Amino acid sequence: MQFIQVIAVLFSVAVLIGVIDLIRRRKLKERYALLWLPSAIILLALSLWRDLLHSISRLAGVEYPPALLFFIAFLFLLLIVLHYSVEISDLSEKNKRLAQEVALLKTLFEQNTKGEKE
Amino acid sequence: MDFLQQRSLVTENLTTNKILVIIPAYNEAANIGGVISALRREVPHADIVVINDGSSDATGQVAAGLGIRVVKLPYNMGIGAAMQTGYMYAADKGYDIALQVDGDGQHPPDQIHKVISPVIEGKADIAIGSRFLGEGDYVPSLARSIGIKTFSGMLSVITRQKVTDPTSGFRAVNKDVIRFYARDYPEDYPEPEAIALLHKAGFRIAEVPIRMEARVWGKSSITYFRAFYYMVKVTLAVLIDLMKRVER
Numbered sequence: 001m002q003f004i005q006v007i008a009v010l011f012s013v014a015v016l017i018g019v020i021d022l023i024r025r026r027k028l029k030e031r032y033a034l035l036w037l038p039s040a041i042i043l044l045a046l047s048l049w050r051d052l053l054h055s056i057s058r059l060a061g062v063e064y065p066p067a068l069l070f071f072i073a074f075l076f077l078l079l080i081v082l083h084y085s086v087e088i089s090d091l092s093e094k095n096k097r098l099a100q101e102v103a104l105l106k107t108l109f110e111q112n113t114k115g116e117k118e
Numbered sequence: 119m120d121f122l123q124q125r126s127l128v129t130e131n132l133t134t135n136k137i138l139v140i141i142p143a144y145n146e147a148a149n150i151g152g153v154i155s156a157l158r159r160e161v162p163h164a165d166i167v168v169i170n171d172g173s174s175d176a177t178g179q180v181a182a183g184l185g186i187r188v189v190k191l192p193y194n195m196g197i198g199a200a201m202q203t204g205y206m207y208a209a210d211k212g213y214d215i216a217l218q219v220d221g222d223g224q225h226p227p228d229q230i231h232k233v234i235s236p237v238i239e240g241k242a243d244i245a246i247g248s249r250f251l252g253e254g255d256y257v258p259s260l261a262r263s264i265g266i267k268t269f270s271g272m273l274s275v276i277t278r279q280k281v282t283d284p285t286s287g288f289r290a291v292n293k294d295v296i297r298f299y300a301r302d303y304p305e306d307y308p309e310p311e312a313i314a315l316l317h318k319a320g321f322r323i324a325e326v327p328i329r330m331e332a333r334v335w336g337k338s339s340i341t342y343f344r345a346f347y348y349m350v351k352v353t354l355a356v357l358i359d360l361m362k363r364v365e366r
Contacts, residue, residue, distance in 0.1 A: 099195060100191070100202065
């Protein structure tokens with residue numbers, strides 16, 4: 001086993017265990033782990049199964065197979081980050097709506113309590 | 119129809135239509151009192167709501183002290199979210215017409231009748247008070263002028279009608295637009311985008327000439343540093359709006 005392969009295997013295993021542990025301790029919701037788990041599993045498979053990595057590299061015309069590993073990891077990270085941007089947009093829209101509703105409800109509430117006093 | 123006739127027709131309709139004046143205000147304690155008293159003089163039939171966008175000064179107290187309904191946003195949410203809150207309020211309470219007027223005293227209340235009449239007469243779904251249709255002598259700074267011309271050109275092409283003052287926040291809208299804006303109103307620098315969205319949804323847009331004053335007190339929220347960012351952001355946002363799914 002080459003040094004780079006050892007590193008790749010260790011790293012993928014660490015990510016996989018880390019993600020599973022975070023889910024187990026309820027620090028990470030499954031829906032956000034959906035992209036992390038397959039990323040880690042595919043990277044681990046490719047790091048362990050050298051022949052697969054090498055034949056994909058040959059097919060893709062990549063001369064240095066570990067570079068393909070980095071490329072795949074990069075694509076997964078891109079997907080994960082994009083997913084976060086979508087989630088953040090959704091959250092900020094919901095946050096805005098909540099704040100607006102709270103402000104309007106508070107106005108209505110103060111109006112009603114004032115009416116009761118009079 | 120001459121102006122006096124038009125004005126009396128508008129005044130007549132003012133009493134039958136439920137009108138709401140929305141004033142978004144962020145740290146406008148020095149100006150808001152004047153704006154409110156002028157509004158009461160010019161459109162006594164209209165209700166007024168101040169959207170206090172997380173001001174750190176006495177904006178809210180000044181308005182409330184004058185007996186005005188104040189909706190206080192829990193934190194500074196920006197002009198877009200503040201305006202939308204005003205439209206949500208208008209939609210909830212079933213107003214027929216909503217008028218947006220800046221809290222800084224830039225929009226002279228005596229011009230309101232001009233802005234409101236195309237909407238009351240049913241000639242347009244939204245009427246925008248324009249500073250560049252011959253009335254008044256408002257001269258914007260260079261940075262502002264470049265921005266206004268760019269958006270004006272872009273929106274004129276998009277809407278296939280002349281839009282001379284796309285950043286004007288002096289607007290009147292009817293019930294349909296109130297409902298639309300309550301659901302969907304742009305953020306950050308919303309004015310040009312708000313026009314593009316309405317066009318996309320098939321609403322009729324009209325511009326009316328108005329005279330506008332320089333700010334009474336304080337500085338505009340658009341500084342030179344932000345001008346470039348503003349241009350790029352709004353241009354992109356308008357182009358993206360054209361691709362958005364819009365439900366009327």
